Amino acid sequence: MRIAKSQYNHGYHLSRDEKDKIPDADTFFIQAIENTGGVPYQLIFGPQIGEGIYLNTGAGVTQLLGIAPGDLTETLYQEMIEEIIPLSDDIPADLINSRRKFVNGEITNYMVNVRVGLPCGAKRWILDTSVPMTDDETGKIIGAIGVLYDDNVRKHILEKLVEARNREEESERLKAAFLHNISHEIRTPLNAIVGFSTLLEEYPDSPEKRREYLDIISRSSDHLLEIIDDIVEISKIEAKTVKISREQVNPDKVLHTVYDQYSFMASEKGVEFNFVAIPGGSDLCIYNDGYKVMQILKNLVSNALKFTSEGRVEFGYTVKKNFIEFHISDTGIGIPAEQQKNIFTRFYQGDSTPNRSYGGTGLGLAISKAYVDLLGGDIWFTSRLGEGSVFRFTLPSGNGVR
Numbered sequence: 001m002r003i004a005k006s007q008y009n010h011g012y013h014l015s016r017d018e019k020d021k022i023p024d025a026d027t028f029f030i031q032a033i034e035n036t037g038g039v040p041y042q043l044i045f046g047p048q049i050g051e052g053i054y055l056n057t058g059a060g061v062t063q064l065l066g067i068a069p070g071d072l073t074e075t076l077y078q079e080m081i082e083e084i085i086p087l088s089d090d091i092p093a094d095l096i097n098s099r100r101k102f103v104n105g106e107i108t109n110y111m112v113n114v115r116v117g118l119p120c121g122a123k124r125w126i127l128d129t130s131v132p133m134t135d136d137e138t139g140k141i142i143g144a145i146g147v148l149y150d151d152n153v154r155k156h157i158l159e160k161l162v163e164a165r166n167r168e169e170e171s172e173r174l175k176a177a178f179l180h181n182i183s184h185e186i187r188t189p190l191n192a193i194v195g196f197s198t199l200l201e202e203y204p205d206s207p208e209k210r211r212e213y214l215d216i217i218s219r220s221s222d223h224l225l226e227i228i229d230d231i232v233e234i235s236k237i238e239a240k241t242v243k244i245s246r247e248q249v250n251p252d253k254v255l256h257t258v259y260d261q262y263s264f265m266a267s268e269k270g271v272e273f274n275f276v277a278i279p280g281g282s283d284l285c286i287y288n289d290g291y292k293v294m295q296i297l298k299n300l301v302s303n304a305l306k307f308t309s310e311g312r313v314e315f316g317y318t319v320k321k322n323f324i325e326f327h328i329s330d331t332g333i334g335i336p337a338e339q340q341k342n343i344f345t346r347f348y349q350g351d352s353t354p355n356r357s358y359g360g361t362g363l364g365l366a367i368s369k370a371y372v373d374l375l376g377g378d379i380w381f382t383s384r385l386g387e388g389s390v391f392r393f394t395l396p397s398g399n400g401v402r
């Protein structure tokens, strides 16, 4: 139905034709209730409890109670009831008393959990909610209008909602920690750049000092750029605007570059650092996005070194049937079991407290996982607290392997 602009501006009125096309309110409400998983019903009370009749029962009752809507009677339903748990203090647990209070107008909102035995022998918990139905002329309460819900389905929906809310809260908490840490992460190299640039001027005649300071400035600039690149990259990943390029990539070459870039850091920390090449590796090529393969490896190798203070960091790859598998192992602090499911979540850090011992933004693994997914591979790890970790990821070799 289109709403013409002039109608919209002056308040919208339905024409008779349009009104005729709209389903009547009863059908509409029944559909709305059924859409929530509920079974609507009207119960017209009989002279005695158990002698009432059900009208307009929703089709879902067949699935809920195993009885077709037209076959449902008050006797049948009551025979199935094994236990009633009232959900408010003013509702008695027995049917006779609660009916009396309901008819007297003492219960305006009937809400109970009922355990029923189904015809097939199974048990089911049902939420039964109803409000009084009054006779227009006499004003007397002559029945109930209600909805039955499968309590398990309702509980399942509630659990999902709680889970979603917890996830949302966790995500907010991670974001707040990220914003706090990122300002620290950016300030550290920035302070070094500003500070050592000023110091440069104070030593115009000392080439050694100038070289040392220039080196610090250059490393701090690289670090700053990496942080900014990571932030830009994670926003592209979330906006799903990451582009993939394909080219011939020689894994050996990529791993050598990574080795050259991090060997200084490893030797400064006194950690043994090895790239284990495979025979014939220099002739191997895969057809993939070289930049992203390099970024994944840099993230994993730099983490391995960051979280290892003694022992060894080793990396390499093996060629499998349709893919190649990279591995990066370390003898570092390891990842506690309770943190393992979170570490690929963006902003997540094992320790994000202000006094944490390791720097970082919590983006490296989230970016690496997103890249591996985009490039058609898998990423996983094994880790033991205090013993170290092994990260592995695969990339399809496709027909590009030679």
Ligand code: ADP
Residues within 6 Å of the ligand: 299, 303, 304, 307, 330, 332, 333, 334, 335, 343, 348, 349, 350, 351, 359, 360, 361, 362, 363, 364, 365, 366, 389
């Ligand atoms: P960052 O390193 O910036 O904290 P990452 O996304 O790279 O962020 O890693 C997330 C978390 O996973 C880290 O904070 C750390 O707790 C854990 N982690 C990653 N790699 C390792 C590793 N090799 N050894 C121990 N913990 C690791």
